[in-house]
Amino acid sequence: MxxxxxxxxxxxxxxxxxxxxxxxxxxxxxxxxxxxxxxxxxxxxxxxxxxxxxxxxxxxxxxxxxxxxxxxxxxxxxxxxxxxxxxxxxxxxxxGKGYPLDKFKGKDVLIVGGGVGLAPLRSLIYAIFDRIDDFKKISICYGAKTPEDQCFTDEFKEWEKKPHTSLHLTLDRPHPDWEGTVGLVPCLLEKDIIGVDIKNSYVVSCGPQIMLKFVTYKLLEVGFKPEQIYLSMNRRMSCGLGKCARCNIGPYYLCKDGPDMCYADIMDYPNVFE
Ligand SMILES: Cc1cc2nc3c(=O)[nH]c(=O)nc-3n(C[C@H](O)[C@H](O)[C@H](O)COP(=O)(O)OP(=O)(O)OC[C@H]3O[C@@H](n4cnc5c(N)ncnc54)[C@H](O)[C@@H]3O)c2cc1C
Ligand code: FES
Incomplete structure (x- = not known):
C-alpha cells in the first residue's frame, strides 16, 4: 500500500x-x-x-x-x-515517528498514563516487554477517575509479573471498592513511589493536556531534566503529513515530528500545554 x-x-x-x-x-x-x-x-x-x-x-x-x-x-x-x-x-x-525506544536502551523507563492515555502506552508496553532485557526498571504509573474508568485492568497482573516491572495505580477520588492510592496522577511521581533511578531514566507520558502539564511540572520538581521527558501531544490534526499547519508547536509539526515530543524541544514555545 x-x-x-x-x-x-x-x-x-x-x-x-x-x-x-x-x-x-x-x-x-x-x-x-x-x-x-x-x-x-x-x-x-x-x-x-x-x-x-x-x-x-x-x-x-x-x-x-x-x-x-x-x-x-x-x-x-x-x-x-x-x-x-x-x-x-x-x-x-x-x-509520525513513534517512541524512540532505542534511545531508552540501558535505562529505566517510567511510563505515565491517564484515562484513555494508557491506550498508546499499552502498545509501547508490549514493545518494551518484547525486549525487556534492553531496559533496567520499568515503572508504569496510571490514573483514572473511578475503578470503572480504568482500561486494560485484566492485563495488570500479567504486566506486574514481568521482570523488573512495577505498576502504580491511583484514582482521582476515594471509592468504596478502592483501597489503593487516591489523588491525581502526579501524586504517583514522588521519589519514593516511582521506583526508577531518576538520573538514569526516560519518561513517556500520555493523557489529557492538563495531566501532561502537571505531570511535567512534577517530574521537573523531583529532578528529571527536560531532555528525559517525552510527551504524547495528541492534538487536533488533519493531514497527518506536515502540510496543513494545524498541529504545530514552534517549528515542529506534531503529526510529522511527533506526536511524542521531547519536552526539551518544545518547552520554550507558548502553546505547549494549550
Ligand atoms: C495523534 C493522535 C492520537 C490519538 N490517539 C487517540 C487514542 O488512541 N484514543 C482516543 O480515544 N483518542 C485519541 N486521539 C484523540 C482523537 O483523535 C479525538 O478524540 C477525535 O478526533 C475526536 O473526534 P470526534 O469527531 O469524535 O470529536 P469532535 O466532534 O471533533 O470533538 C468533540 C470534543 O473532543 C475534543 N477533541 C477533539 N479532538 C481532540 C484531541 N485530539 N484531543 C483532545 N480533545 C479533542 C473537541 O475539542 C471537542 O470538545 C488522538 C489524537 C491524536 C492527534
Ligand atoms: S496535521 Fe497537518 S500539518 Fe500536522
Missing part, C-alpha cells in the same frame, strides 16, 4: 467494552502493516469522516490492529454507537 492518502480496508472483528466511555476496536487488515509504538493512524468511517488514533495493540501483529477509543464527539460517537462487527472501515498511516 503506497498511497498514504488511500485508506486500506480494515474489517472490524471485535468490540471490547473497556469502560462506560472507552471501547477497544479490533481490526483485521487486508495486508501486513508495520508500525512503531506511538505512531498513529487515521481511522475512516465511510461516509462520515476520519480521526487520528494511536493503536493500542502489539506493533508486532502485522495483520491485526486494536485501537482504543474514548467517546467524545461526532466520529467517536459513531464508532461507539453505529459501527458493528463485520463492518469495513478504513485505515491510513502510520504517521
Amino acid at each position: 503506497d498511497n498514504i492518502y488511500y485508506p486500506r480496508d480494515a474489517v472490524l472483528t471485535d468490540i471490547k467494552e473497556e469502560t462506560p466511555t472507552i471501547k477497544t476496536f479490533c481490526f483485521k487488515l487486508d495486508e501486513p502493516l508495520f508500525f512503531k509504538a506511538g505512531q498513529f493512524m487515521q481511522l475512516t468511517i465511510p461516509g462520515l469522516g476520519e480521526a487520528p488514533f494511536t493503536p493500542s495493540s502489539h506493533p508486532g501483529k502485522l495483520t491485526e490492529m486494536e485501537i482504543t477509543i474514548l467517546r467524545t464527539g461526532r466520529v467517536t460517537d459513531a464508532l461507539h454507537y453505529e459501527v458493528k462487527v463485520g463492518d469495513h472501515l478504513g485505515l491510513r498511516g502510520p504517521f
Whole structure:
C-alpha cells in the first residue's frame, strides 16, 4: 500500500467494552502493516469522516490492529454507537515517528498514563516487554477517575509479573471498592513511589493536556531534566503529513515530528500545554 492518502480496508472483528466511555476496536487488515509504538493512524468511517488514533495493540501483529477509543464527539460517537462487527472501515498511516525506544536502551523507563492515555502506552508496553532485557526498571504509573474508568485492568497482573516491572495505580477520588492510592496522577511521581533511578531514566507520558502539564511540572520538581521527558501531544490534526499547519508547536509539526515530543524541544514555545 503506497498511497498514504488511500485508506486500506480494515474489517472490524471485535468490540471490547473497556469502560462506560472507552471501547477497544479490533481490526483485521487486508495486508501486513508495520508500525512503531506511538505512531498513529487515521481511522475512516465511510461516509462520515476520519480521526487520528494511536493503536493500542502489539506493533508486532502485522495483520491485526486494536485501537482504543474514548467517546467524545461526532466520529467517536459513531464508532461507539453505529459501527458493528463485520463492518469495513478504513485505515491510513502510520504517521509520525513513534517512541524512540532505542534511545531508552540501558535505562529505566517510567511510563505515565491517564484515562484513555494508557491506550498508546499499552502498545509501547508490549514493545518494551518484547525486549525487556534492553531496559533496567520499568515503572508504569496510571490514573483514572473511578475503578470503572480504568482500561486494560485484566492485563495488570500479567504486566506486574514481568521482570523488573512495577505498576502504580491511583484514582482521582476515594471509592468504596478502592483501597489503593487516591489523588491525581502526579501524586504517583514522588521519589519514593516511582521506583526508577531518576538520573538514569526516560519518561513517556500520555493523557489529557492538563495531566501532561502537571505531570511535567512534577517530574521537573523531583529532578528529571527536560531532555528525559517525552510527551504524547495528541492534538487536533488533519493531514497527518506536515502540510496543513494545524498541529504545530514552534517549528515542529506534531503529526510529522511527533506526536511524542521531547519536552526539551518544545518547552520554550507558548502553546505547549494549550
Ligand atoms: C495523534 C493522535 C492520537 C490519538 N490517539 C487517540 C487514542 O488512541 N484514543 C482516543 O480515544 N483518542 C485519541 N486521539 C484523540 C482523537 O483523535 C479525538 O478524540 C477525535 O478526533 C475526536 O473526534 P470526534 O469527531 O469524535 O470529536 P469532535 O466532534 O471533533 O470533538 C468533540 C470534543 O473532543 C475534543 N477533541 C477533539 N479532538 C481532540 C484531541 N485530539 N484531543 C483532545 N480533545 C479533542 C473537541 O475539542 C471537542 O470538545 C488522538 C489524537 C491524536 C492527534
Ligand atoms: S496535521 Fe497537518 S500539518 Fe500536522
